[in-house]
Amino acid sequence: MKVKEVITTLEELAPLAYAEDFDNVGLLVGDANTKVSGVLVTLDTLGNVVDEAITNNCNLIVSFHPIIFGGLKRLTGATYVERVVIKAIKNDIAIYSMHTALDNNKYGVNAKICEILGLKNTKILIPQKGTIKKLVTYVPRAEAALLKDRLFEAGAGSIGNYSDCSFTNKGIGSYKANEQARPVKGVVSEVHHEKETQLHITYPKAVERQVIAALFEHHPYEEVAYEISTLENRNQDIGMGMIGELEKPMDELESLEYIKKKMKASCIRHSKLRNSPVKKIAVLGGSGAFAIAAAKASGADIFITADIKYHQFYEAEGKLIIADIGHYETEQFTKNLLVDYLTKKIPNFAIRLSESKTNPIKYL
Known part of the structure; x- marks a missing residue:
């Protein structure tokens, strides 16, 4: 099997046409015609992940986040990005990134969060236009x-x-x-x-x-x-975020504890409680402040996301609870989703779940 054949399989799940314009997705390093010895699936491609690929004879890394986001003007090893790319090239390791192509998929990042939380009646929060x-x-x-x-x-x-x-x-x-x-x-x-x-x-x-x-x-x-x-028609299958319902309503503090446990979060930063039961939950993996208005309009009781700034918590306006559980925490199960998908699609091939820790944020 060649790299391009694995890519074709991945793009059946998350076509790159649905990635956001600002993003950098697809094959970032390597030759699509290279024969694949093994696939390592990770959230981030860091130096320790490339080392893990080398150790396990995997010459294709499938990464959620792109290691190359902005343009690279030189490869001198001066930054961690340059060092990762150099190490991958030296060891003939290809790197493929999915990022917002998978974010916008109804079976992608946010569907996985809904699955972990046991949400029912799920649908896309912000349908993508022009699809x-x-x-x-x-x-x-x-x-x-x-x-x-x-x-x-x-x-x-x-x-x-x-x-x-x-x-x-x-x-x-x-x-x-x-x-x-x-x-x-x-x-x-x-x-x-x-x-x-x-x-x-x-x-x-x-x-x-x-x-x-x-x-x-x-x-x-x-x-x-x-x-x-x-067409201007709303596409209910493509878009950012999802909204769903708990099996039974929960008390606000009970629901936050439930979210913390299920999502393996070290802590939750949240807006003011509203003293009302929680039934509908909106989710958006990664940086989701841009979707606060959509979460409010959807009638969600809680909006789970990450990277909320101080003043953005005010935007809850008492209409819902904004719950920032951490960027890594919202996306950590994405690599499991990809391993499960690839294992089903390519059952007789070596698909490995990366064991490397890539969360850059530590809690005291």
């Missing part, structure tokens, strides 16, 4: 069904729990081929009228390349007439 595309094309009626099937096979036509979704209109198309054309129907220099089907079909932007390739491969016309638009 649903629509293709409109015009095809001779006799060939419409075949083209539609090929587009479905390429990943188009899925809406929530439904597949093979499309809409068609019947009409008459017209065109005149010039002397350089090789028309499939009609003759050169004469206006031709063809009974056509107008096909409307939506698709997730992550499969756009495959959908367009299928359109051009299976459309019968020499020149394919088509339109692509980005």
Whole structure:
């Protein structure tokens, strides 16, 4: 198995098309055509993680956080980032990062937090915009069904729990081929009228390349007439954070103790208690201050996240409890999620869960 084959498997779970624009995801170090000896899964790629990969003969590190985030202008070993990259290159170890591509996945980071907390009726907290595309094309009626099937096979036509979704209109198309054309129907220099089907079909932007390739491969016309638009519809399967419900309501202090225990947090920094039971919980792994307003609007009783600043706690405004349990603590189970996924997808391959400690924050 080559690095690129493992990457393909990972991107079936979390397509890079759904990563945030500011992020740096994908293959950061190494050659995609390298044969893989073993895979080490980690939250962060640090020097001790690379050492662990070397010891265990793993030449591919799958990391949640990207070791290279901003641009690297030199590799002199002056910073921990440069030293990690140099060590990985010297030992022919590839590094692949998923980060916000997995954050935005409904089976990703936040789904794992919900699973750990036992939350039910979960849904995306902030659906990502611009992830649903629509293709409109015009095809001779006799060939419409075949083209539609090929587009479905390429990943188009899925809406929530439904597949093979499309809409068609019947009409008459017209065109005149010039002397350089090789028309499939009609003759050169004469206006031709063809009974056509107008096909409307939506698709997730992550499969756009495959959908367009299928359109051009299976459309019968020499020149394919088509339109692509980005829809404003909310995509309930892609986005940041999640919200769910506890099996039974809890007292506020009881719920905070429950969260602390389940998430293995050393402490919880939280806003003022409201003296009301806790049922709905919103979660967002990592730095989630930007989602406070969305958590309030969702009707959550508690919002679990990390990296909340002093003045941001005021934004709770008595409408919910903001609970900062720590950045590492919100994301620590992500590597378990990835190991479980890869082990199921590649059962006869060496997939290792990193034992290296990478949390940079210590508590007294």
